[in-house]
Amino acid sequence: MKNVFSIGETAKINNISIQALRHYDKIDLLKPSFINKDSGYRYYSIDQFIYIDIIKHAKNFGIPLKELKNTLTLGNMHELAENVRSYHVYLDEQIQSLHNAKERFEKVAEMIEYSLMAVENLGPYRRIIEERNIIKLSDYREVGNFEINSRLVEADTKKSGLEFGFESGYFIDVPTFINSGEEFFTSAYLVFMDGELPKQPLSSSEYIKSFIPKGDYVCITYNEHNKDERIKQIQGYLKENNIEKIEFIIVSELYDDFRNQSNEIQVFLHPQ
Amino acid sequence: MKNVFSIGETAKINNISIQALRHYDKIDLLKPSFINKDSGYRYYSIDQFIYIDIIKHAKNFGIPLKELKNTLTLGNMHELAENVRSYHVYLDEQIQSLHNAKERFEKVAEMIEYSLMAVENLGPYRRIIEERNIIKLSDYREVGNFEINSRLVEADTKKSGLEFGFESGYFIDVPTFINSGEEFFTSAYLVFMDGELPKQPLSSSEYIKSFIPKGDYVCITYNEHNKDERIKQIQGYLKENNIEKIEFIIVSELYDDFRNQSNEIQVFLHPQ
Structure with missing residues (x-):
C-alpha cells in the first residue's frame, strides 16, 4: 500500500484544493510529512488524512484557527476527543x-x-x-x-x-x-x-x-x-x-x- | 439637514468599509445616488442607508447575492417585506x-x-x-x-x-x-x-x-x-x-x- 502522496494526490483524495494544503503548510496548521529536498515537492502520509478531515469540517463551521491548532498539535487521543467536542461552543454561538x-x-x-x-x-x-x-x-x-x-x-x-x-x-x-x-x-x-x-x-x-x-x-x-x-x-x-x-x-x-x-x-x- | 454623503462619511456613519461600498457599486448591488462628473467622487443619499443596513445584516448571515439583489431592486414595500422574510429559508439551512x-x-x-x-x-x-x-x-x-x-x-x-x-x-x-x-x-x-x-x-x-x-x-x-x-x-x-x-x-x-x-x-x- 502506498503511504505517501503528492500534494496533488492528497488534494484529490481528500476533495480539497492544492492551494488550501499549501496554506495550511504556510500557517503551520498541517505540514507535509515529507519534503523532497531536491525538488521541493511536498508529500503527505495517509495518517495525515484524518487531520485534513478535521480541518475541512472545522473550517466550514467557523471554528477559530487557534482551536484547530490546539486540536492538531495534541499529543494524545483523549485530548483530541475533548477538543473536538469543545467545538460545540463555537457552533452554538453561531446557531444563536x-x-x-x-x-x-x-x-x-x-x-x-x-x-x-x-x-x-x-x-x-x-x-x-x-x-x-x-x-x-x-x-x-x-x-x-x-x-x-x-x-x-x-x-x-x-x-x-x-x-x-x-x-x-x-x-x-x-x-x-x-x-x-x-x-x-x-x-x-x-x-x-x-x-x-x-x-x-x-x-x-x-x-x-x-x-x-x-x-x-x-x-x-x-x-x-x-x-x-x-x-x-x-x-x-x-x-x-x-x-x-x-x-x-x-x-x-x-x-x-x-x-x-x-x-x-x-x-x-x-x-x- | 444634509442629504448627501461622501463615500467616507457614508462608511463611517454606517460602520462599514469604503472598500465594501465600492464593491457593492461594482457588482450593481448598491450604486451611489450621485457621482461628481469632474472628480468621480461617489455620494450616497440618506435614504440609501436602510439598504446598507439590509446588506450588512444579510451578508453576515450568508444570504445569497441573488436574493439581496432581488430585495434591493424591488419596486414596492410589500415585496421588500416579503423578500426580507424569505431569508429565513437560508438561515434555517445554515442552522441545520x-x-x-x-x-x-x-x-x-x-x-x-x-x-x-x-x-x-x-x-x-x-x-x-x-x-x-x-x-x-x-x-x-x-x-x-x-x-x-x-x-x-x-x-x-x-x-x-x-x-x-x-x-x-x-x-x-x-x-x-x-x-x-x-x-x-x-x-x-x-x-x-x-x-x-x-x-x-x-x-x-x-x-x-x-x-x-x-x-x-x-x-x-x-x-x-x-x-x-x-x-x-x-x-x-x-x-x-x-x-x-x-x-x-x-x-x-x-x-x-x-x-x-x-x-x-x-x-x-x-x-x-
Missing part, C-alpha cells in the same frame, strides 16, 4: 446568532407591514403597544442629524451586544404639542431587541438605557404632505376625550416609504 | 447545517473515546450495536487502497447529501475466517449519519445503499502487534459457545491511534 438574525429579519418585515397598514388609517386610532427597551439620547439636540446620530449610536451599542430593534423616534414636549401642534424634540430613542442586555458598559455616558412602558396609546400617522391636518385631528381627539394628563408623547418613524417616510405619533394614555 | 456539524463533531469524539476504551479489553466481549446506515462498495477489490477509495466515495456521496458517520470497515468471508483466521475482504462499507437520505441519486452504480442490522455482536480489538493472538481468542470464543451459523462478520476501524490504528472484529450473533 442565526436565530437572532431570523428574529431581526422578521422584525424588519413586520415593521414594514405595520407601517403600510398604519398609513392607511386616516383618523386617530387606539392601540396597545408592548414594552420597548430603548436607548435614550438624553442630550439630543440636532434634529436633522438624527438618522446619522442614531446609526453612530447603533454601531456603538452593537459593540455592547445590543441589537437594534428597527424602531427609532423622538420624545416630544407635551405642552408645546398640545397647545401649538409643534413637535419640540426633547430626546431621541432607539428600540433594542427584547431580552438583550449590554455585555459591556456602553461607551458613552450620553446614552441612557431605559424603556417605554406597555400601554394604551392613541396614534395617528403623518407624512410631509398631510402633517398639519393629521396633527389637528389628534389634538381634536385629545380635547374631545378630555385627555389632559399626558405623561409622554413619542413620534415613531415608519417604514412605509424610504423616500417619503411617514411617522406615527403615539400619545401614551395609561399603562396596561 | 450547524446542528449537523455538532452531531458530527460529537460523533468523532465518541468514536475516539469508544476506541480508546475498546482497545483496553483483552478478550472477546459482547455488545449491542445499533443499526448502521451504510454505503457498501460491492465490487471492492484493492484492500490497500481502502483509505483512499473511501475518501473518494465520501466526496462523491457528500454531493448526494450523505454525511460520513466516521465509521468504516470491511465485510469478511465467514468460512475463511472461522477456519483459518484469515480476513478475506468481500466488500468495504462506510457508515453514514442516521436519518440522512440521498438528495440526488448516487453517481456510481458501484455503491449500494444498505444497512447493518441492530444486534448482539461478539467483538475483539487488535492491532498489527497482537493480531494473530486476538483472532485466536475470538475463534476460541465462537467454538466454545457453539456459535456456528454466522450471517456476517465485519472489521471496523478504530480511532485509537492514527499511526498504529486498531480494528474491531464484530461477529454478528443475532438481531435485536
